[in-house]
Amino acid sequence: MNQLNPPSRLLMGPGPSNAAPEVLRAMSTPLLGHLDPAFLHIMNETMDLLRTVYQTDNKVTLAMSGTGSAGMETLFVNLVEPDDKVIICVNGLFGHRMVDVASRCGAEVIEVHAPWGEIIQPEDVKRTLSKHPEVKLVGIVHAETSTGVKQPLDEISTIVHEHDALLVADMVTSLGGSPTEIDKIGVDAAYSGTQKCLSIPPGLAPVTLNDRAVEVISNRKTKVQSWYLDLSMIQNYWSDERFYHHTAPISMIYALREGLRLIVDEGLENVYARHERYGRALQAGLEALGLELVVKNAQHRLCQLTSVKVPEGFDEANGRKYLLDEYGLEFGGGLGELKGKAWRIGLMGYNANWRNVTFALAALENSLRTQGLEVNQGAGIAAAQSALQNL
Numbered sequence: 001m002n003q004l005n006p007p008s009r010l011l012m013g014p015g016p017s018n019a020a021p022e023v024l025r026a027m028s029t030p031l032l033g034h035l036d037p038a039f040l041h042i043m044n045e046t047m048d049l050l051r052t053v054y055q056t057d058n059k060v061t062l063a064m065s066g067t068g069s070a071g072m073e074t075l076f077v078n079l080v081e082p083d084d085k086v087i088i089c090v091n092g093l094f095g096h097r098m099v100d101v102a103s104r105c106g107a108e109v110i111e112v113h114a115p116w117g118e119i120i121q122p123e124d125v126k127r128t129l130s131k132h133p134e135v136k137l138v139g140i141v142h143a144e145t146s147t148g149v150k151q152p153l154d155e156i157s158t159i160v161h162e163h164d165a166l167l168v169a170d171m172v173t174s175l176g177g178s179p180t181e182i183d184k185i186g187v188d189a190a191y192s193g194t195q196k197c198l199s200i201p202p203g204l205a206p207v208t209l210n211d212r213a214v215e216v217i218s219n220r221k222t223k224v225q226s227w228y229l230d231l232s233m234i235q236n237y238w239s240d241e242r243f244y245h246h247t248a249p250i251s252m253i254y255a256l257r258e259g260l261r262l263i264v265d266e267g268l269e270n271v272y273a274r275h276e277r278y279g280r281a282l283q284a285g286l287e288a289l290g291l292e293l294v295v296k297n298a299q300h301r302l303c304q305l306t307s308v309k310v311p312e313g314f315d316e317a318n319g320r321k322y323l324l325d326e327y328g329l330e331f332g333g334g335l336g337e338l339k340g341k342a343w344r345i346g347l348m349g350y351n352a353n354w355r356n357v358t359f360a361l362a363a364l365e366n367s368l369r370t371q372g373l374e375v376n377q378g379a380g381i382a383a384a385q386s387a388l389q390n391l
Ligand SMILES: *Cc1c(COP(=O)(O)O)cnc(C)c1O
Pocket: 015, 067, 068, 069, 070, 094, 141, 143, 144, 145, 146, 170, 172, 173, 193, 202
């Protein structure tokens, strides 16, 4: 058998995005035992970096073994007990997943909906909470990767806390791409994943919980159903006690430390500004190619993930195959309501740069032409360039 040799790809879909070279190098450094003092030191540094990037002082800020969905499951399985009432906001695929996860924990789920491509309206959360004052928590997606919607959280946080509930946020695609402001906004618990804007392979789910959320867990009447995801046990390993729970995925923790270090070294504000600049430039370029963005309100668009509608009569799957075969370029397809109708284009972390914007626009322009669409040559790149100058 030959040695493993996967093709080189530019991953501009909804994740995984390309890992930073420094991260891949860190992953190939020698293993340590998971209770080695040198490794424990690396874990402490990783927790500090994670607090900085999450913008929080929360003591309980650590990485769960597993992908972003394990982070989702961690928060629900720990915070929810059977028959608890929870509100889940649904305006895309990941809101639906939250409903599924919460109901598997035995919660009675009340859904607040908004159309795909739009934000959840604070008034709708308020009205639903007034009707169900005993609700324990409200779950919401901060960056809906299935549509490209950026959800404002300030007003919803105030409403949730007026009703003495917890605010739980999915920050899988926002962490490291746009401000998360856990403490400033008052998000009680959040989870994320490594393969979106952190420029790390998939495999860890960073979570953070404030004292209110931790207290809810301490006051549980029933044992957490999942042994693997039981935060009180995991916390004993990540705390000074260093109690063995399960073997930490050593190389992934190296990767996390390195990916976070790169973000902190660049500076959070610079990282956010870079995503903003190139995301806006890409969006201007797509519109100049005659394409329609899924999120109509420009203020509610994510910069790290843009959903764009496939033109009438264009074969979406073939178009994507062409990009992969001819350019080694991966876009994401639409999910759920948008299946076959949209592309999802990511500019996440390490990938958020000008070279990728121009490359993607040029490749997409050619792909449109192969299926007979008329496109003004170079219009996308020209519009992206002028958007960049005006930002
Ligand atoms: C990717 C993603 C998830 C799921 O993460 P996995 O790493 O695929 O388990 C959850 N929520 C959002 C918003 C995501 O973008």
